[in-house]
Amino acid sequence: MKKVGIPQGLFYYYYYPLWEAFFRFLGLVVVRSSPTNKKIVDDGVTLAVDEACFPIKVYYGHVNELKGKGVDYIFLPRLVSIEPKSYICPKFMGLPDMIRAGIKDLPEVIDITVDLSRGDKGWQKELARLGKILNVNYRQIKKAYNYALEEYFSYRMIARQGYTRDEAIKVWQGEEISLPLDTPLHIGVLGHGYSLYDDFISMSVIKKLRGMGVKVYLSEHLPTEGIEKEASTLPKRVFWTLGRKMVGSALYMDKSPDIDGIIYVACFGCGPDSLIGEVIERKVKKPFMLLTLDEHTGEGGIITRLEAFCDMLARRKKRDEGYLPCYG
C-alpha cells in the first residue's frame, strides 16, 4: 500500500479529516508528521527564509520530517481560495513552489490547486489531475471526495460543540474528550487556526486560559450567519477568508453579553493580521489584547500577560456586580 504524508501544519487543522478520509477511501495509508516540537521548529527556521511568518517556517519543518518517514507522496495543496472572491494569503498560493525550492529530494508532491474564487470548474479539473497522479479513475475520485466531504461535515459539527479544532480532530478519530465546564470568566480567543491550535506556536494559549478558570469562546463556536452579518458591516468586504471571519467574530463577540473580553493571537510578520488586527482594535469596545508570537516568544511573558488580562477582567466584573449607585 502506498503512503501519503500530510504535514501537521497550516490548514491541517481545518481540513485534516477531509484529506484523511479521502486518501483512506482510495486505499492509501496516511502518515502525519509529529505534532510541532522543538526539532521541527529548529529545522523549519533554518530551511525557510528569515522573513517568512512563524507558521510557514514550522510547516517547512513538518515537510522536512515527513521526508525521512519513507512516504511515497507528500500532500502540499496550493490553497488559493476556498470560497468565491476571497483569498487565503499570498504565501499559501506559492507554498508548494517555496517548499520545492527550499527542501531538496522530496518524494512525489501532490500539489493540487484549490481555487474556488471563480466557481467550481477548475476544481473538478484539479480532482481529475489528482486522479492521474494517484493512478485512480475519476469516478473513484468523485466517490472518495463525496465520502470525505461527509466526514468533514461531521468533524465540523464536533468542532462547533465547544472543542478546539485539534481536540475536534481527536474526537473525530474516536478519542473521548470531555468539554470544559462553565466558569465565571468568558473570553473570546481569535487567531488563525494554524497558530492558535498548534500548541507549540501558540504556547497552548487556550489550555493556559482554561487552566486559569476561563471559558474560551472560539469563532467555531459562534453561528456562521452571525459572523458573516457582522463582517458585512464593514465599508469594504475583507478579501481574506480567515481575516473576514476574525473581524466578524470579533464584532459578534463584542456584542454578545456573556463574553467579557477578547484576545487576538497574531503571528509576527503576518500580513493580513497587521491590518485586520488594527481594524478590530479600533472597532471593539470590550477589553482587548493582542498577542504577537514568533519563534523568540518566551512562555513566561505569555503567562504574565494572560494572567494580567484575566485579573483585570475578574476585577472589573466584581466591581460591576457590586457597584450599585446610591440613587437606586
Added chain:
Amino acid sequence: MKVTYPAMGNTGIAIKALLKGLKLEVVPPPPITRNTIALGVKYAPEFACMPLKINVGNFIEALDRGADTIVMAGGWGPCRFGYYAQVEREILRDLGYDFKMVILEAPDFKLSELFSQLRALAENVSFIEAVRAVKFAWHKLRTVEIVERKREYFLPRVKDKEEAEKLYTRCLEALDRANNKEEVDKAWPEYMAELERLERHDEEILKIGLLGEIYTVLEPASNYNIVSHLGRLNVEVTRNIYASSWVNDHLLGGMLLKSDHKHIIKCAYPYLKYWVGGHGQESVGSAVDFARKGYDGVIQIGPLTCMPEIVAQSILHEVKAREGIPCMTLYFDEHAADAGIATRLEAFVDMLKRQKQRERKMVKERII
C-alpha cells in the same frame, strides 16, 4: 475641493497633471522626509508594510496643508494594498480629520470604470477634457521615464556624479512645471544633452537588475535611493517595473505599449507556477529574464513583511542556483539606516566585480 494623492516616486508628476487637467485644485503631498515617515510610524499599525506608513504620513501632511479630498487606489487582494485605503481612512478619521476619500477601484479593474470614477471626481469637466487630461498625464509619465532611463544609463558612466544627479533633479522639476505637451517636449532635451556631454570615466560598468515590490522600486524615499547609490558605484541599474508598463499591463491590457509581461510570467513558470498577488511572480520571472540577458546580478527590494516578495525571495535561491546569477534581497522599514544599506550594496558590488574578474582570468588562461 482640494485634492491630494499618495506619493509614489516620479509618478506624482503625472498624477498631478491628471488631476489638474480635471480642473481640480491639487495639494501635492510634500516631499517625503523623516518627519513624514515618523508620522506614519506613529499612527499606522506597527506591523503594516512600509508603503502604508508613508501613505499615512503623506496624507497627514497634505491634510494639514489644507487638502480635503484624498484620491487613493484600491484592489481586491490577496496583497494587503487592497485594504490600505480602508485602514488609512479609519486612522485619519480617528485622528479627527474631516475629509472625503475617493477610492479608485472596481471589482474587475477596467479602464472604463476608472474613467467613470474619474468623471465622478471631476463633475464640471466634459468628456473630451477628461480624455485630454488622461492623455497629457500619460505623455508626461512616458517622458519622465525617458529621463529616468537616461539617468540610469549615464550616472554610472560619468565622472561627476553630483552634477549628473543635479541635472536629473532639475530636469524633473522642469517637467513638473510644464503645462502642455509642447512645454514638456521642450523641457527635457537640453538637460539630457548636458548630461550626455559630461565627461566619462573608463572604469568597468556592472549591470544589475532591480526588481521587487512596485512602491519600493518606484519611490526613492522608501528604498534609500538605491538607484543613486548603485549609480555612484558605477553600476547601471535596470528596473523591472516602470509605472507606464504597469498601467499598460494592468489597466489597458497591453493596448498601448509592447509588453513583455507574458514573457516574464513564462520565465517564472518553472519556478513559481501560480500568481501570488502583488509582483511576486513578476519578481521571479524578471530575475530569470535578467539572468538570461547576461546581467551581473539581481537585487530584490520590498517593504519588510511584504507577502508576495517573501514568496519570491524563497524561490530566488533556486533561480540563483539554476540560472547562475547572484541575487540579494533587501527589505526596508523605518529602521533601515543609510550607512547599513550602503555597506551591503558596496559588498555586493565588490563581490560581483571580483567574480567578473575571476571569470575573465579563467577565459584568458584557457586561451593561452
